[in-house]
Amino acid sequence: DSGVTQTPKHLITATGQRVTLRCSPRSGDLSVYWYQQSLDQGLQFLIQYYNGEERAKGNILERFSAQQFPDLHSELNLSSLELGDSALYFCASSVQGGSNQPQHFGDGTRLSIL
C-alpha cells in the first residue's frame, strides 16, 4: 500500500460529459502529480501541485484542470470528454516535489468513455 488514495477506481461516462477524479496524497507529502496512461501515448505527465500552488504543467489539455486544496488533497477535472480521453489516470505524491525524490503512486482511476 503506497498510502496514496484515488477515487473512484472506475468511471464510465459518455462523450461531452464532465468528471472529477480525486486524490489523497501520503501523509506528510506536499506535492501531488497527475499522470495519464493510455495504450497509444504511454505514461504522460499532466500537472504538478506543491502545497496548493501549481508548479509544473505537462501535456494537459485545456479541457482538463486541477487543483490542490488546503488539506492537500487534489482533484483533476476533465470536461467535454472525448473517446480519446479513455485512459488510466494516476495520482502520485512526494514529500517536497524535488527531482531526486521518489514519487508514490495510487492505484489509478480507470476512465471509460462510451
Add this chain to the structure above:
Amino acid sequence: AQSVTQLDSHVSVSEGTPVLLRCNYSSSYSPSLFWYVQHPNKGLQLLLKYTSAATLVKGINGFEAEFKKSETSFHLTKPSAHMSDAAEYFCVVSDPGNYGGSQGNLIFGKGTKLSVKP
C-alpha cells in the same frame, strides 16, 4: 531535454534465470533515474532510484541497477527470476524543470513487459 529509451518491449525468461532489462537515458543534467514496476491492474511501485550517490543501486525484491555515465545506461538486473516478477517495468528520468530541481515530474520509457516461464 530529458528522455529514456527502453530497448526491449518484451523480455521472456525462465524461472531461476537472470533478468536484464535495458534502459538508456538522455539528460542535460546529472539525472535522477528510477525503475518502477506495474503489475496488472495495479499502480506503479518504486523498485529503486539513482540520485548521484553510489552507481550500483540496490532495490526491493532482489533487483539492482547500475548507472553508467559513459554509456548513458541504467540497466535493471536480477540474478534469479521468480514467477511473481512477471509485470511491466518502466525506466524513468526526473525532470528538474525551472525551479532548481524542485519540479521533478517523471518522464517514462515505453515499458518492458517481463514474462517468466515455469
